[in-house]
Amino acid sequence: MIIEHPLLGPRDAAEFTYLGDARLIDRPDWQSENAAQEFFEYGYLRDNPAGWHQELWFHEAGDRSWLVVTRNTLTHEISKVELARDVARSRGRSK
């Protein structure tokens, strides 16, 4: 797989490590009433779709940036790569 890094251009997937579903950006609020249940679901349950999947990749052997990669789990085709920082900020994280 080749990942089109937004800053560095096409890079071999072997330079990256994989964390998982990009929903991990949306950490629950620790003060919420259902925090225990929300953190259980956040930590342990996954959608695991067969098809398009947004996921977090870390450019460990490169510029050490986190990326959100939109990839098809049936074909390994990659349709979109964004900086995780931009995605998190657009969702209201780390303002």
Add this chain to the structure above:
Amino acid sequence: MRYSGFKVLKEALTGHKGWAPAWRDPEPQPHYDIVIIGGGGHGLATAYYLAKEFQQKRIAVLEKGWIGGGNVGRNTTIIRSNYLLDGNEPFYEFSLKLWEGLEQDFNYNAMVSQRGILNLIHTDAQRDAFVRRGNAMILNGADAELLTTAQIKERYPFLNTEDARFPIKGGLAQHRGGTVRHDAVAWGYARGADSRGVDIIQNCEVTGFRIENGKCLGVETSRGFIGAGKVGCAVAGSSGRLMAKAEMRLPIESHVLQAFVSEGLKPVLPGVITFGAGHFYVSQSDKGGLVFGGDIDGYNSYAQRGNLPVVEDVCEGGMAIFPAFGRARLLRMWGGIMDMSMDGSPIIDKTHIEGLYFNGGWCYGGFKATPASGYCFAHLLVRDTPHPTAAAYRFDRFEKGLMIDEKGMGNQPNLH
């Protein structure tokens, strides 16, 4: 029809005209007592033990393709019970005992070969860990023996014991471990189940569950609705997309694991060797091919094929420990889809939906578990209580902090 040496001889002398199909091709009935989704090793074993050990009638196995076409036909055929934790070891030892009597039990040649498995040790810390593991195995009634470098060298003279980075300092052997002809496991269970009245329905994809008032009444399939008293799902690899049809999210990610086989060679490797530090393990099939593999690719996939970096990593590991194998040519490589669970251990449990039962999360260890998985799932389906050896494989263990994490990696499925 019972298979025997006499029958083979008789058929050889009479033109092989007396063989019958090993299982029927029935039309689905409108309703069954128990429907098993997934005609792989685990689903067929479940149906077999339901009929044989638990005297159940009116059972169907639904398979979207052909039986044995998934992971039971895509693995590296190794059986062993060398686990550490209490939640796992009694279950896998139960499985190994079932393997030992399997061929007589279902009257089918599955080529169970207890040629032994050896885990290599390279450091003092690794030795401590393997001594602990070996003791845990012995405490649970399994066999384990710590071998010295000299003993290993005697058995495997071609092993590179002097590698600068990973010198071999010993090994943990389980002599009762070995290999099995994987396809024959599916076929043997299918034949045994079919002869006891189980309907094995191929080319029948489950497209949904009919759930009313929190109770599962049956399944929608590509061949119409099939009603069921109880539905058991045994589709490891595809558990995520099947259970999504029941609106369940699982503590599982699907990952691709690659495996490889070389051209056929004369016998060179008498047992199974694992070189965990180098992400490599290997055995030699009875046809002569070196069957080997390593780690999962590490990203979500349902593609049944992987990428080249892992091929390189596995082959590098193989070359480091068996330099001689570099002369063999790679014949085939393939990928299988693993249910990678959040703690590296499986789930055999009821769901929150009445009448819907789940068996999955086998990571890359499902093949060796096939007999016990089928037996324990059948036990759960019939008695509604877990089999004693599978009591820890619960859905709620993640919520309650009762993980069975052999590697101590936490909730990161691609590290198990």
